[in-house]
Structure formats: C-alpha cells, structure tokens
Amino acid sequence: METSKVIHAIYTDDDVLMSAVKRVKAERYHIEEIYTPFPVHGLDKAMGLAPTRLAITAFLYGCVGLCVAVAMMNFIMIEDWPQNIGGKPSFSYIENMPAFVPIMFELTVFFAAHLMVITFYLRSRMWPFKKAENPDLRTTDDHFLMEIAVHGNETELENLLKETGAVEIKLIEKEEAH
Amino acid sequence: MYTISNKLKTFSIALIILGLLGVGYGFMTSHKSFEEVETMLAEEAPHGGGHGVATEAHVVAGDSDHSEVSHEANSHDATANAGQHVDEHAKHVEHVQHQMANRPWSALYVAAFFFFMIALGVLAFYAIQFASQSGWSPVLFRVMEGITAYVLPGGLIVLAIAIASGTIGHYNIFVWMDPEVVAHDKLLQGKASYLNIWWFAFRGLIFIAGWSLYRHFSRKFSIANDTASDNSYFKKTFRISAAFLVFFIYTESIMSWDWIMSVDPHWFSTLFGWYVFAGMAVSGITVIAFITLYLKSRGHLEIVNDSHIHDLAKFMFGFSIFWAYLWFSQFMLIWYANIPEEVTYFVTRIQDYNGLFFGMVVLNFVFPFLVLMNSDYKRIPWFVSMAGIIILVGHYVDVYVMIMPATVGDRWSIGIPEISSVMLFAGLFIFIVFSALSKAPLLVKRNPFLKESEHFHY
Numbered sequence: 001m002e003t004s005k006v007i008h009a010i011y012t013d014d015d016v017l018m019s020a021v022k023r024v025k026a027e028r029y030h031i032e033e034i035y036t037p038f039p040v041h042g043l044d045k046a047m048g049l050a051p052t053r054l055a056i057t058a059f060l061y062g063c064v065g066l067c068v069a070v071a072m073m074n075f076i077m078i079e080d081w082p083q084n085i086g087g088k089p090s091f092s093y094i095e096n097m098p099a100f101v102p103i104m105f106e107l108t109v110f111f112a113a114h115l116m117v118i119t120f121y122l123r124s125r126m127w128p129f130k131k132a133e134n135p136d137l138r139t140t141d142d143h144f145l146m147e148i149a150v151h152g153n154e155t156e157l158e159n160l161l162k163e164t165g166a167v168e169i170k171l172i173e174k175e176e177a178h
Numbered sequence: 179m180y181t182i183s184n185k186l187k188t189f190s191i192a193l194i195i196l197g198l199l200g201v202g203y204g205f206m207t208s209h210k211s212f213e214e215v216e217t218m219l220a221e222e223a224p225h226g227g228g229h230g231v232a233t234e235a236h237v238v239a240g241d242s243d244h245s246e247v248s249h250e251a252n253s254h255d256a257t258a259n260a261g262q263h264v265d266e267h268a269k270h271v272e273h274v275q276h277q278m279a280n281r282p283w284s285a286l287y288v289a290a291f292f293f294f295m296i297a298l299g300v301l302a303f304y305a306i307q308f309a310s311q312s313g314w315s316p317v318l319f320r321v322m323e324g325i326t327a328y329v330l331p332g333g334l335i336v337l338a339i340a341i342a343s344g345t346i347g348h349y350n351i352f353v354w355m356d357p358e359v360v361a362h363d364k365l366l367q368g369k370a371s372y373l374n375i376w377w378f379a380f381r382g383l384i385f386i387a388g389w390s391l392y393r394h395f396s397r398k399f400s401i402a403n404d405t406a407s408d409n410s411y412f413k414k415t416f417r418i419s420a421a422f423l424v425f426f427i428y429t430e431s432i433m434s435w436d437w438i439m440s441v442d443p444h445w446f447s448t449l450f451g452w453y454v455f456a457g458m459a460v461s462g463i464t465v466i467a468f469i470t471l472y473l474k475s476r477g478h479l480e481i482v483n484d485s486h487i488h489d490l491a492k493f494m495f496g497f498s499i500f501w502a503y504l505w506f507s508q509f510m511l512i513w514y515a516n517i518p519e520e521v522t523y524f525v526t527r528i529q530d531y532n533g534l535f536f537g538m539v540v541l542n543f544v545f546p547f548l549v550l551m552n553s554d555y556k557r558i559p560w561f562v563s564m565a566g567i568i569i570l571v572g573h574y575v576d577v578y579v580m581i582m583p584a585t586v587g588d589r590w591s592i593g594i595p596e597i598s599s600v601m602l603f604a605g606l607f608i609f610i611v612f613s614a615l616s617k618a619p620l621l622v623k624r625n626p627f628l629k630e631s632e633h634f635h636y
Contacts, residue, residue, distance in 0.1 A: 098506075098509065098510040099514060101506065101510065
C-alpha cells in the first residue's frame with residue numbers, strides 16, 4: 001500500500017486562514033483541501049478554484065421540465081382525448097395555453113430545482129450512509145484546517161505555515177485507500 | 179459638480195421642437211370632415227361603391243358602442259331597414275371620425291404618461307432604498323433624485339392633457355367625460371359620483387401634491403445632509419419615506435384607475451394598480467441604469483462599480499418577471515372565466531392589436547428573462563443598455579396597448595403623432611432630469627451607508 005505525506009495546519013480564525021492561503025499560494029505550494037466550519041467568503045477565489053457550473057445545469061434542467069410539461073399536456077389534452085371541458089378551446093395547444101401555463105411554470109421550477117440538487121449531491125459525493133471524511137473533528141466547530149501535500153520539503157513548509165499563524169502543524173502519513 | 183453638456187442640451191431642445199412640430203401636425207391632420215371620412219371608408223370597403231360602405235357600416239355599427247338600434251328587430255321590414263342603413267352608415271362614419279380625432283390626443287397622453295411613470299417609479303424605488311436602509315444604493319441617490327425631478331412637471335402634464343381632452347377637446351380620451359354619452363349609459367351614470375371631471379381633477383392634484391411634497395423634502399434633506407453635523411436629516415428622510423410608501427401604494431392604485439383604467443369605463447380589474455406599478459418600477463430602474471451608465475461613461479460617477487450595475491440589472495430582471503406575472507395573472511383570470519363584461523377588454527386587444535399585445539410580452543418578459551439571466555452579462559454596460567432599450571420599448575407599447583384600444587380602436591398606427599409625442603416628452607425628460615442632476619454634486623456626502631455603498635461588491 002502506497003503512502004503519501006500531507007501536512008495539516010490548523011487555524012482558529014478565518015481572516016488568518018485567508019491570508020495564510022494567499023501566502024501559501026504565493027509560495028507555489030499546492031493546497032489539497034481546506035476544511036472550515038462555515039463558508040468563508042472569498043476562500044474559493046483565494047484558492048483559485050474554478051467557478052461552479054451548477055447554475056448552467058439548472059437552466060438546462062428547467063428547459064427539460066418545460067418540454068416535459070408541454071409534451072405531456074399537448075398529448076393528454078389536445079391529441080389523445082380533446083374533450084370540451086367547460087368550453088375551453090382544445091383544438092390546438094396555443095389556443096388553450098393560458099390554462100397550461102401554471103403547470104408549465106411549476107414543472108420548469110420542479111425540474112430545475114430537484115435535478116440541480118441531485119447534481120450537487122452527485123458532484124460533491126454526498127449520500128445518507130456516506131462515511132464522513134473529516135480529518136479533525138474540531139473543523140466542524142471552530143477550527144480551520146489546511147491540507148498540503150509534502151514532497152520532501154517538510155521543514156520549509158512547516159516554517160512557512162508557522163509564520164502564517166497556524167496554531168497546530170501535524171505531519172500525517174496518509175494511506176491511499178484506492 | 180456635473181454640468182449638462184451643451185450637446186445634450188441642444189439635443190433635448192431639438193427633440194422638444196421636432197416633437198412639438200410633429201404633435202402640431204398630428205392635431206392639424208386628425209380633424210377630418212364627415213365627407214372625407216366617408217370617402218376614405220368607401221375606398222377601404224371590399225366591394226367599393228355605396229353598397230360596400232353600407233355593408234361595412236352595418237356590420238361594424240352592430241357591435242360598436244354608439245349604436246343602440248338592434249337591426250334584427252327591423253330586419254323583415256325592408257323600408258325601415260333601408261332607412262336604418264343610412265342611419266347606421268352615418269353613425270359609423272361619425273364613430274370613425276371621432277376615433278381619428280382621438281389619435282393625436284391619445285398619442286400625446288401615452289407618451290406623457292410613459293415618461294411620467296418612469297419618474298414616479300424611480301421615486302418609489304428611492305423611498306424603498308431609504309425605508310429598507312439598503313447599503314448598496316447611496317452612490318446612486320443623486321441620479322435617482324435627478325430623475326424624480328420630472329415627477330411634478332410630468333404629473334401636471336398628464337393631468338392637464340387628461341382634463342384638456344374633456345374640456346378643450348371633444349372628449350378625446352375619456353368617454354365618461356362626455357355628458358351626452360353618460361346620459362345614454364346606465365353604467366356610467368352609476369359611476370358618475372366617482373367618474374366626474376372635477377372630482378377627477380381634484381384627486382389628481384392631491385396625488386401629484388403628495389408625491390411632489392415627498393420629492394421636495396427628500397431632496398432638500400439629502401442636500402442638507404451633505405453639510406450637516408449629525409444624522410438627523412437621514413432619520414427624517416427615513417420617516418418620510420416610510421410614510422410616503424404608504425401614501426404611494428394607495429394613490430398609485432387610484433391613479434391607475436383614474437388615469438388609465440377609466441379609458442375603458444365599462445371595464446374593471448382588481449390587480450390593475452399593481453400591474454401598472456410593476457411596469458412603472460421596471461422602466462424606472464432601467465432609466466436609473468441608463469443614466470448611471472451614461473454618467474459613468476463620461477467619467478462623472480467613478481465610484482459606481484460593476485456590482486452596482488449588476489444590482490440594477492438584477493432589479494430589471496426581477497421586476498420584468500414580476501410585471502409578466504401580473505400581466506399573465508390579469509389576462510389568464512379573465513380569459514379563463516370568460517365573463518363577457520370583463521373579457522371585451524382583451525377581445526379588442528387581441529383582435530385589433532394582436533402583434534403589439536403579444537409582442538410586448540416578448541419584449542418585456544422573454545427577452546429580459548433570457549438576456550439578463552447570466553450573472554456575467556449583467557455587469558457588461560452595453561449588454562445592460564441593450565436589454566434596457568428592449569424593456570423601455572416594451573413598456574411604451576404596454577402603455578400604448580392600455581390606452582389606444584379605448585380611444586382610437588382599430589384606427590391605430592405608429593406614425594408621426596406617436597413618434598413625435600415620444601420625442602417631445604423624451605426631450606423634456608432629458609432636459610429636466612439633466613438640469614436637476616447638475617444642481618447638486620453627483621455623490622451624496624456623509625450618508626451613514628455611503629462607505630458601504632462605495633465599497634459595495636457583489
């Protein structure tokens with residue numbers, strides 16, 4: 001089994017964390033992961049993470065929902081059994097469209113919302129019996145943890161992290177599970 | 179300090195002069211004599227000649243408001259029928275003649291109301307910014323104050339045109355102002371205690387006075403706050419803004435019944451006031467964005483960053499959808515129930531104004547919805563401007579479709595009277611707004627939220 005070494009640097013303040021991230025990035029170290037108890041505004045930008053494309057998927061899912069609604073009601077109300085219900089014109093879809101708009105709207109929102117949430121779960125690998133990947137329990141409460149891979153440069157990196165205000169620095173031998 | 183550039187001044191004055199000429203031309207050419215209208219109708223008739231005129235007159239007069247005779251009752255009596263043809267023919271020609279005379283009045287009224295509603299929408303938006311103590315907008319307050327300078331003159335002009343159409347004109351916009359029509363109309367008699375010209379004028383003056391008072395004091399406090407030593411003016415503005423918003427939502431609602439809904443005095447709708455407000459708010463915010471972008475491009479508003487533009491574009495997006503929601507709610511409820519007394523409103527609009535009626539939904543909803551959805555595009559000035567032009571054109575058409583079917587019916591067109599009315603009021607609007615902008619520094623000083631607004635970042 002292969003092992004790799006990572007350093008876990010723990011911070012107790014999000015402002016200190018932010019400046020540490022900027023410093024570490026400036027020194028050209030690769031930050032593997034950061035664990036925080038709450039969203040830190042601007043952290044993704046400081047880490048240089050790519051912007052999310054979740055909103056684009058939501059738009060596409062909404063389009064799917066709209067198509068489903070139109071196809072469904074066009075088949076049921078206009079093509080399959082065009083009854084006269086209370087004098088509503090069921091000769092063509094467009095003539096009776098105002099009555100379908102509430103459903104078109106709701107299905108668009110329904111598809112956009114639910115499929116986007118499911119996409120989010122899949123992309124972030126979250127499900128009910130998922131084993132929590134938490135290196136330090138305190139990161140869910142009031143500590144911030146930065147994980148940096150080491151390739152034989154432990155001492156320099158440890159010194160750098162100390163300078164940035166880390167309260168705890170641990171060298172971890174990580175077993176590659178896969 | 180901003181000073182209005184000579185170019186802009188000349189441009190607005192040129193617009194006013196050209197507009198006035200066009201409006202004058204519209205009034206000169208709209209008063210056709212009975213014979214002129216008769217020959218015009220004869221030329222339009224499908225078969226030509228006397229028979230064609232009579233047939234068309236017969237059909238149209240049958241469903242026009244002015245004919246009280248039921249032709250079915252007399253249809254077996256040949257002589258009576260012939261006599262009635264002549265009678266209905268005359269009535270039809272008179273009806274068309276009246277519609278044609280209404281056109282320059284309505285064109286003027288639509289344009290006047292359109293520019294006035296922009297200013298009023300901005301005034302309400304301004305009050306909301308104070309009442310909600312928003313931290314992003316103080317850098318835009320002077321732009322908003324500049325636009326609201328048009329509330330008083332604009333409101334008086336709209337009211338003046340409305341009243342002049344019933345006193346100087348021949349009841350060219352509001353049919354309930356005509357005592358002869360009221361004398362033959364049970365429904366209008368029932369509404370006469372509300373819809374009569376003096377009570378109408380009085381209400382209008384009260385509304386304009388209330389709005390202008392708020393505008394006057396909020397502007398005064400805003401300028402006084404620049405040199406004040408404490409925040410008492412800010413607190414005062416907060417209080418009067420909250421009070422104004424209560425006053426506004428009542429008066430705006432009543433104003434929309436008076437100034438717009440009463441062109442169709444047989445028709446009524448409950449959510450009409452909010453519908454008008456939604457159009458007002460979205461065009462107002464669009465104009466704030468326009469003027470901000472213009473001033474920024476000239477280097478006058480350096481402190482405004484693309485996050486402020488982004489926020490304005492979000493408001494344009496959101497209020498466009500809100501407008502569409504109200505438009506559809508009004509349309510769908512009436513379409514679904516299909517009660518004859520309500521549905522005529524949409525029947526005339528769909529028959530005679532089909533392209534405009536549905537086209538404006540595309541302009542006011544579909545385009546802004548698709549164009550302003552992307553977060554990155556909302557920061558691009560030319561993109562926001564293009565979307566804004568679409569929205570403003572759409573809302574002009576919206577006002578047009580609210581007024582015109584009731585006054586000119588199927589005799590509508592967008593020609594010299596309409597375009598020159600828009601030019602006239604656009605010129606007036608630009609002149610008044612930019613003059614007001616040049617009267618105070620473009621950035622407020624020592625507003626409690628100013629620092630936050632300067633560093634606003636989304």
